[in-house]
Amino acid sequence: MQNISAAWLYPIILVAGALQAWGPPMNGVLRNALSNPWLASLVSFLPIVAFLVVLMFCAPRPLPTLEGISGMPWWAPLGGLVGAFAVVAGLMFVDKVGAGAFAGLTITANILMSLIIDKYGWFGTEVHPLGGWRMLGAVLMVSGIALIAKF
Template structure:
């Protein structure tokens, strides 16, 4: 992947994060219209599979190498399945707790788990020690979602 300047990287990440808030309410509407949450999950993923297949066909390089595949950890292809769990959870529960509480809970859980991943270098990530600032940020996230969920 090309190196992006932070000038462009952070706005793209912020847009991606903002767009993530759209997914659960959209999937909730899909579930309500379809009636079957499992079928709605499949329908939700079909446009993604189609779009990525088109991109892969149009931009097929680089192709994986045997060496790269041999070095790949067993768990590497499971990221999509983990993401599917989040999609299904949104499909099933965002209508009950609200978009703000759902997003806040998932983002807070994401931040807390990300701190664990950073601290221990899980999944091949570079170790980033827990600092007082990171811990304070985590505490504020938990306090914030508590307030959002309660009120």
């Protein structure tokens, strides 16, 4: 993947982002059908786990080394749990605020937190200064979601 120009990745990333908008409304319907939000969350994750198990066996990669595991930060395996919070939030609240407002709020919060992560280089990321243009983009994101949520 490192040989691929970033320009070729943008369409894939855009499709992935567009598909992310499908998840909360689909999970909201799942929650309503199953009545139990925790069961709905579990059912939502089961196809993901099954898909990843199939990929693991179809495209095997080397197993981790003891050095790799012992050198891993304590928080590294928690990314899935953090993502699960977003799934559960969508599952429980998208029908109350609407798909546009829900997506706008989560994307805006994601962008704002990403700017902080970039500024300080948290989680092993490369530092990207928080300059004027980035701050203007953040203000425009917040302004845009305020309009979407209000109307």
